[in-house]
Amino acid sequence: MATLVSLQSRLPLIDCQYYYRNRTVDGYRKKEYKAAVKIQSWFRGCRVRAYIRYLNKMMTVIQKWWRGYLGRKHYRQMVKTAYLTMKMNFYNEMAVRIQKRWRGFKIRKYCFNYYYLKEYLRAISDTNQAIREALEEFAEMRGREKKKADLEKEEKRKQNQARKTHYLLSTKQIPGIYNSPFRDPDPMEFEIRKVRAFQMPSAAHQIQQTDYEDLSTWLACTSKRSFPRSDILPPINRKQCQGPFRDIAEVLQQRYKPLQPTLRVATSINSEKDAREELRREEWNNRVHDNVFLPFSSFSKNEKYVPMVQTSTKYNGISYAQKQFQEEEPTKWMSNKNCDTELHMGNRVDIQHSCTQHQQRTTYCLFLTSDNHFDISLVESPLCYYCCLCGHLQDTNVVLLPSIL
């Protein structure tokens, strides 16, 4: 308790002291507070700045790496593109080179082929030349034809004129108007001399009857013969004769009446014979078979079938389709040995002479002389015609041909 009392006794002191102390502290409190704030602010500022510095540093690191990464990536990309471009350029250049060559070749070959063009132009000018000549010729031919036709026409006209004016022909006594005694005769005179005058058709000329071959042809004929008419007109204005004569027209009609033969006269004298002949011919034509028709029931039964000689062999003939023809070996046809025909005196020998120079092939025949030689000089010209002309001998070869005497 004593402690308690001692403590309690100290209480006012403590109070006083507490008060005192508080009072002194209060006096410094504001100052200290401010100082503390300052210290804290400084410290905290330091800490935050350090942190920010740290952050910045880290940031730089991150950015450094990131940017480096991006840059490298970009660079790689760029290198890739550059490489690609370079490659493409190279390829393009090569392609251009190839294409250039190829296009040049193709164009020169197919489009602007100089030689072809030249050939084409030459061909055109040739064609033109040819067609010009042909047309010229054609025109000339047409011209000639035209001229000829004109000349002929003119000639005919002249001749006609001459025939018409034939009465102007000069006689021995009286010269015609074209044959003046003071001058050379006119060409017309000669023209007139050449031609014959138009002939007045005479009555004798008129009554020139055709012979009637057959009655049928005469009837069928619808030409002028079927309708008799007089070609000569009766003379006009003839005076009536004095006396008991018939009318002139009537007389003339009778006079110039065309011949109208009776049926009997018109028929040919041997018409009966002809008719018989015709009948016979017709019968012969129409006949099919000489044998009389026989009914087949009994006739063919008792007749024996006789085979043909060719088919009646006892060896079976080979049907045609399977027939084998003889084998042919052309190489065996001719031996390459020289023919050793025995030559006798007087034998005829054919000589074939082929001339390489003139491409001529001639065969001569001559006769052997006594000493198994033949005299080539016996033949008039043993050599080909051209060889004879040029006196050329060395390139000829003479082949003996066996021949039948």
Next chain:
Amino acid sequence: MSQRQVLQVFEQYQKARTQFVQMVAELATRPQNIETLQNAGVMSLLRPLLLDVVPTIQQTAALALGRLANYNDDLAEAVVKGDILPQLVYSLAEQNRFYKKAAAFVLRAVGKHSPQLAQAIVDCGALDTLVVCLEDFDPGVKEASAWALGYIARHNGELSQAVVDAGAVPLLVLCIQEPEIALKRIAASALSDISKHSPELAQTVVDAGAIAHLAQMILNLDAKLKRQVLSALSQIAKHSVDLAEMVVEAEIFPVVLTCLKDKDEYVKKNASTLIREIAKHTPELSQLIVNAGGVAAVIDCIGSCKGNIRLPGIMMLGYVAAHSENLAMAVIISKGVPQLAICLSEESEDHIKAAAAWALGQIGRHTPEHARAVAVTNALPILLSLYMSQDSSEDLQIKSKKAIKNILQKCTYLPALEPFLYDAPPNILKHVVGQFSKVLPHDSKARRLFVTSGGLKKVQEIKAEPGSLLQEYINNINNCYPEEIVRYYSPGYSETLLQRVDSYQPLV
């Protein structure tokens, strides 16, 4: 009164009618009588006579009517207005061949004047009877009806369609095969008239098999028939490539070329027209003609005739040359250019000159080689004079200008270009200077020649607006030469030199 006296009255009347009709028909042949006849009312008098009992009077009346209607379109119209046509058409089917001929003549005479009159004939139903007449035995009737049909079809497409619808074409084709030359001629001309309007009509004619028969007759001796045949073929070929090929397939080459040498001018003209119509379609057809030697033949033909006969040949050369440079070269090789130049200077008519100018332009526009070929024939100065001349028609001026332009743009042959520096108008000068500016940088000899011939001096004298194409060309030329030379040839250089003398301070 005896019977004889009674009959005598009738006989006299008949005689009088016959005489009247015959006299009218006779008078109608002279143009100076027509007016009088018309004023005397001949139409109304002739009309009843068409229905006369005597066939001779009917025929002669029809003949007189035909002659009157043939004279001018007033009278033809009077025939239409007088309601004569139905009578004619009616009797065309009924009467004998002489009357048919005369009636077809009237129809032809009426129909030839105008489309309206031809339409009036069609409206009367004349076509069917005319077509029936084409089947007549008598070649004269066939000829007359073919003629009438041709004249009706000539006017326009509808009328020829009407003729085709009446079924005339196969019969006309049959008529071509008849032996009579006159009938062939008329039938060919009718076919030509039908096919000229449209491709469809031409196709109908082709379908009737006309081409083979027409092509056969090219070698006929008769010139007038040849004219019509060639005209028909060209009218068929002009429409389309197919039709032209059909014509070519009838193997008309090289037979048709012989016609170019014919005596008759119109045969020549129609033959060149035919070749032109074929050539204008495609390069292949032109090539075919060139291969057949057609170009040479046409050029010879141009050389052998004058005036309008030349025109189709000239145009044919132009068409051929327009297709490709090889074809143009073929024309040059065939010596076509000198001939065209001759045409250009010789001919008096503007349209032929225009055609020749056009053809030359087509030939020269392909390559420098072509242009050179044209230039050496001295055609350019003629073209220029035609362009500059006041007398030339507008068309000729345009054509020659285009030709000059086409040729100049390809021309590298400087001697021919040089005269143009002196007398060409600015719009052409531009092209000339342009050609110089293209050639001179690459050709040293030409540069030298250009100076010595005074071309450079002339170029310096040209007044060009700064910045224009012409100025650019001039600058290009000037760049080819040393500066002194250019300055030496510039106008006013001597004055500047003298001025320098004036202003020069002597050193002493």
